[in-house]
Amino acid sequence: MAGGSKEPVTVMTWAPDRTRATNMPGMPAMAQAYARWVNANGGIDGHELRVLTCNEQNTSAGASDCARRAVHEGAVAVVGSYSQNGDAFIAPLEAAGIPYIGGYGISEDEFTSPLSYPVNGGVAALVAGHGAQLAASCRGVSLVRPDTIAGDRLPDLLNSGLRRTGHDGAADIPATEDADTYTREATRARTRAGGADGCVTAVLGERTQVFFDSYRRLPAEQDTAGGITGTGTGTGEEKNGPRISSVLGSVDQPLIDRTGGAKGPFEGAYVTGWYPQADDPAWQPMRKVIKENAFADNRVDPTDAGVQTTWIAYTVLRRLVESLGEDRVTAYQLSHALDQGAKIDTGGLTPPLRWRYDDLLGAPGFPRIVNRAVTFQVVRQGRLVAQRPGFVDVGKTVLSSAS
Incomplete structure (x- = not known):
């Protein structure tokens, strides 16, 4: 003692x-x-x-x-x-x-x-880094974020990462922070992201799970690009719909485990974190x-x-x-x-x-x-693993978000 x-x-x-x-x-x-x-x-x-x-x-x-x-x-x-x-x-x-x-x-x-x-x-590095992570893989990006003062900063941060490689930027979709359903926002996000080369990003903290529950339940006829249906195989990419993504704190390993692991909605999702994989x-x-x-x-x-x-x-x-x-x-x-x-x-x-x-x-x-470091991760077989090894310095990206 x-x-x-x-x-x-x-x-x-x-x-x-x-x-x-x-x-x-x-x-x-x-x-x-x-x-x-x-x-x-x-x-x-x-x-x-x-x-x-x-x-x-x-x-x-x-x-x-x-x-x-x-x-x-x-x-x-x-x-x-x-x-x-x-x-x-x-x-x-x-x-x-x-x-x-x-x-x-x-x-x-x-x-x-x-x-x-x-x-x-903080969230600044995560979201700016997430834009850099998505830029190489997603042609269209929708950002669903809290309709709050803090949430208002997220589009510029995400776009600072996207635009460093010439991307046009994300569709901004504000959402109530503590809603029980996000059907309207999910429909807009899927439509704006487009088809298989698009990404739907949600940064809603603990309510991110609620958002993706609404997203999975969207009927197929609402998706002209052939997006995710409510039946779901757990790949996060059914019928060549947009890929889903988020940042650590909104999506983490405990959430992935609770929602079915490899058979859940987050399989294949991109996630930006602060630290090495678990x-x-x-x-x-x-x-x-x-x-x-x-x-x-x-x-x-x-x-x-x-x-x-x-x-x-x-x-x-x-x-x-x-x-x-x-x-x-x-x-x-x-x-x-x-x-x-x-x-x-x-x-x-x-x-x-x-x-x-x-x-x-x-x-x-x-x-x-x-x-200024973040890590790029992806959900594979129900586990968050490194998409690329080591840390990524996003200091210049965060700085550019304010310019």
Whole structure:
């Protein structure tokens, strides 16, 4: 057990749970498993790790409450968390000087606040990278995205990737974020994408599954190009219809498994991710920790992007605390070390991470992106596997989306 004269390190991990929109219960569950593991092995540089968790509820009030609780309970960092409500949680953290380390990358504030240290390129890198992934294979592209302020940025990002190879760009189809059916949007998307050389892309978070359920049920007579029918063979390409695609977080391995794997709608789909495929050897340390410390908690799925992001975020925290070598760790020490150029090796799960001014991408709206890498994946035999090996740098593509 952790012990000795060194003071405990208290952090918080929050995420929404049991809401109508996107839920990420695996993130706080992974944080708790990480704490059990690290404390059973002497803590972080001798510090006991105390993890507070909070249900952010997918609301501004919930995010604000979690942030205020982190301040009240003496957290020195918020680590590996998910919230779309950056405008609600960043201000309380900034006022208390608490760094936000390795958030999921879903809110703009994560890429603008000087106290945010993202470990991935967020939705901006995913969507811009997805355009680059689709450009080589899809003649017509339809983008179904949330009809929200954040969603309004997605067409420019996707088109920045598409147009780098001369593509005309995608048809923009806004959709209600928490709808129970998307028949109208699915019909428009299939029509605008065209036939077998087209792609229908949906970036709706947890509601992406609902969209593709509506898409699969479209009657054949509505599709003059011969698209997907409601009968389906599970290939995602019945009768030479448009191919489907998405990004990590909207489509991931748990969703593919729940919807039939190789016989489900996502077989053959293109997916852009932040990290290596789930069976990459670089994930083995995380898998071992989950197996030994999550105690069959089915929320902690090693193929889930939220769980993976939380593991990487806590890796950053651990390396930082070890580098300080102090008996007492403060929020200021952590943020100062990050600002001064602490370089974090994540074992191949990301490029080496560093948050000096010179390392920031500086893209309008996303200035604090330091990890510009994405991975191109495809669903084959029910598994997300690499479409091409290694990371793809999409920094210039993200920059061009604002030009």
